[in-house]
Amino acid sequence: MIKPKELAAERQKSLGEYIRDRGVVRIEDLSREFDISSATVRRDLEILEEQGRIRRVHGGAMALESRLEEQMFDDKASIAFREKRRIAEKAMTMICNSETVYLDGGSTVLELARLLVNRTDITVVTNSLRAAVELSGRGPRLILVGGELRRLSQTTVGSWTRCLIEQIHVDKAFMGTMGLSFPEGTTTTDPNEAYTKELVMSRSAKTILLADSGKAGKVVFAKSGDIENIHTIITDKKFPAHLAKLFKKQGITLEQV
Amino acid sequence: MIKPKELAAERQKSLGEYIRDRGVVRIEDLSREFDISSATVRRDLEILEEQGRIRRVHGGAMALESRLEEQMFDDKASIAFREKRRIAEKAMTMICNSETVYLDGGSTVLELARLLVNRTDITVVTNSLRAAVELSGRGPRLILVGGELRRLSQTTVGSWTRCLIEQIHVDKAFMGTMGLSFPEGTTTTDPNEAYTKELVMSRSAKTILLADSGKAGKVVFAKSGDIENIHTIITDKKFPAHLAKLFKKQGITLEQV
């Protein structure tokens, strides 16, 4: 039985998938597995690298999917996905007709964005590229906040964001966070991101924090918001009681779903 | 079993379906299966590719990945793909080290974006959501222009875009267009989009227009740029000679690839 050689383009696709599956492969293996010369493997890898699909290393190639990004955004697989969705569902009920809302970055807020694809009555302002993509096809009127894209969070941050945010006013801002504690408030890893968050909260009538209990008590590098600026926190049942008490004492509405 | 010879158009339809079913086919197989010469197969494939129904590759043809997704945005990316990619490749050679470039919307410019995934030395400013997504993983420093998202083009437009664009200055702006004619210049369907385009061109040292020959002589609703503001036009060989002459007389560099 003579197996007809694969088409070059077809083979390159297969090669890419093969590499994605294994993570790393040596040229020797690819050459044997696909029954092509090492020169051809090299040329294919070169093409795949140009397309940004893989990264070539001495002796072979690596799959090029930033594990960090995957973990951060590998939607359904992430831990606490259920909690996050319930939190997002609760958040949605708080959006009234023809309101203008702000959507921050983070996986919980992204869940909220997904729930808004049929809300054509509202206006969404966001600095989250992922949220924007979710809502780009149909749904709310969508306003993107410009600025430099921060790769890790896939949000626009920095001084450019000011130009637009300073000119708007939203009814409700739905914010994510890395850490939530008392009395530090909300904290995040990147100062630019923190700055943008504070700015948004200052332009919003109400600030609603979406934070699963995993964030409770955590403090990371940069402060992104004062306790006083938060109106509502939506979290899950596992949120520590002592923290809940402290926040309530501050006049914050704390919803546990 | 001898089939009565099909009509050309009919056969092309069958060919298209055959390719969609298999995903990938080589010309040899199509020639045998449909009992036509390889020359005819090639001609048919050329037509099918022009219509954006398949993608031709060396040795055969491939079905397009996700037809549904593409059509969602009224995507013209797959028609005249070859011309568009060649134009984009030419455009890429014009981007020098550590430059800052602007990427407009449109399928040709989107092709250019795809070629920039490994250019970590440059900075890209764009109002195109799709270009942003292409470059969001890795590659150039990426700055998004904020504003209201126009669904059809997937670009941000309108007065919000001003806040950021007015504060920047780019080395080269790579612009798309719906129509290109003389003496009208570039035209597009949406006035907001036209406004944003003009603004960008005023903030760029050089404006490079990426326009396949299908745009030549077309005039649509809103004027998006004067002839005088264009420095270079990159188009394909089929660009009408009389228009080419006129543009060159205006001092515009016209590259036909």
Add this chain to the structure above:
DNA sequence: AATATTATGATTGATATTTATAATTTTTTG
């Protein structure tokens, strides 16, 4: 029926792809 138009298939020089080999670079090992 005569003619023009278009489609097809064969031919061929031009391109593109693959492989093998030699030269160079990088990595490993003693």
Add this chain to the structure above:
DNA sequence: CAAAAAATTATAAATATCAATCATAATATT
């Protein structure tokens, strides 16, 4: 640190595919 091993790049030859051309067949037009 240098020699050996391995991998990459560069080059050239062999092969396969493509695009242009032209003669012929099929179809449409007058």
